[in-house]
Amino acid sequence: MPDDDVTLEAQLLAAVERGDVQGVVALIRAEADVNAADTRGRTAVTVAAFSGHAEVVRELVDAGADVDRQDEERYNAVLATGVTGDVAVLREVLRARPDLKLRNKHGGIAIIPACERGHVDLVRELLATTDIDVDHVNDLGWTALLETVILADGGPAHVEIVGLLLKAGADRAIADPEGVTALEHARSRGYGEMVDLLAAPPGVTS
Structure with missing residues (x-):
């Protein structure tokens, strides 16, 4: 009451x-x-x-x-x-x-922190049920794909998210402000599974 x-x-x-x-x-x-x-x-x-x-x-x-x-x-x-x-x-x-275009304090939309944190199910839900911009670039100059590689540990959750983003049409050619792509970041970190996904021809994500 x-x-x-x-x-x-x-x-x-x-x-x-x-x-x-x-x-x-x-x-x-x-x-x-x-x-x-x-x-x-x-x-x-x-x-x-x-x-x-x-x-x-x-x-x-x-x-x-x-x-x-x-x-x-x-x-x-x-x-x-x-x-x-x-x-x-x-x-x-x-x-x-x-x-879904509203930005957080880092200039990112919801999918970017979800990818960084390895929230596979949430990323899948956003991609499957909304028209969220998979290639949105935040204030750091990073897309969801770049953050998934740069700020993660290359583990299974983040590997799965890379696959989901690529299946959703994420542009793997978008580079960070220094001109480094997600593939190059994955290679430099030794994230083999991510490298395989990112190096595969477009349309091949597994």
Whole structure:
């Protein structure tokens, strides 16, 4: 039940963070602002996304929450999933038709941190169900493909992501600001499986 001594918005943010679906529903019905934000400008739906509360995200989306609104660090609900790798949350956010071109503090879109962190399932979901720009270049001058090689360890998850990106049409010829391609980075690091994928003729990814 809403607490008369605390604002509805403060109660909503607290309920969201702890994953209290019933509490969130009650507060929405009490007309709490679904776009309430904390002191960092992080909205309820972004808090829910970072916290992994897919059911809460669903309720907020259904109530009209703005999933595109970014906080002081430029995170929003879909960009949060690029960090967490939570596919269930992503699916709920996608129901709100988010702007997939919005950038994080590094100038990247959601697929780039997802690739860097090895979130295979999230990368697969983004590529299969959205038109996200697989060749987006962030402020460092890196694409998702470049980050998958440069910032990873060459392990199985990142090898699989390289394959997914190539199947989705990622341009392997795009180089970093120094003119070094993903293939050249993979070779210099001794990432044999990535080299095999990146050196294969276009259309051959396994």
